[in-house]
Amino acid sequence: MQYKPKKPPKPLFFENQTEPVAWACGTCGRVLPKDTVRTCCATKVCDCGVEYESHYTLCFECHCKKEAAKLQAKIDKAEKLETYDGPVYCENLDTYYPDFGTAWDDIRDGDIVWDDKATRDQELTFWACTIKKFNLDSGDIIIRACEGLSEECDVNDISDAGNAELQEILDGWVETYASHIETWYQDESRMLVIHPDYWKDYDEEWAKIREEDDAKQ
Ligand SMILES: [Zn+2]
Ligand SMILES: [Zn+2]
DSSP states (O other): OEEEESSOOEEEOOTTOOSOSEEEOTTTOOEEOHHHHTTTTEEEEOTTSOEEOSSSSSOHHHHHHHHHHHHHHHHHHSEEESSOOSOEEETTTTEEESSHHHHHHHHHHSSOOOOOHHHHHHHOOEEEEEEEEOOOOHHHHHHHHHTTSOTTOOGGGSOHHHHHHHHHHHHHHHHHHTTTOEEEEEEEEEEEOOOHHHHHHHHHHHHHHHHHHHHHO
């Protein structure tokens, strides 16, 4: 990417001196160091030759191509799961779902119409997720309880048995009150294979809807 100033920068001189002491942007007049003045109020020229204005280092088309290539590389590398029933992340819709069935129902009932059969299989990418559950750690709690006490007090003052007993109590509490709390993270090493039947059902359903709509008109 290169900068193309709309108007050339103007050199600024002290009286009776021939070397410029600073530079002003030819468009807005801001005084800037010589190496950055060319970037002020400038049009960007992408490596492909297209002029553009966004904050990216590439034009929109090259940016999209680069992102698509990055995604394709991740897809090529990922393990493809035929069966999986945990939470999923849909790359295209930037949304997490508790499982693929819920995701699919949501997509079918939503407003998205995937008309382009040739590309839509690549268009929808579902990643498997890793699950991080709510957890209380006895060691952490003891460390925090020792904070503010004299320096000699630390986690080693509690025996292993005491530590283990506290952990057991905490695990029971979590099981009763907080077992529903968890966070999902997309795991880009594992992706779901979308069975063609899903699209078959989807196509049939949409064909029926269109037929009904046509009949009404
Ligand atoms: Zn400027
Ligand atoms: Zn470009």
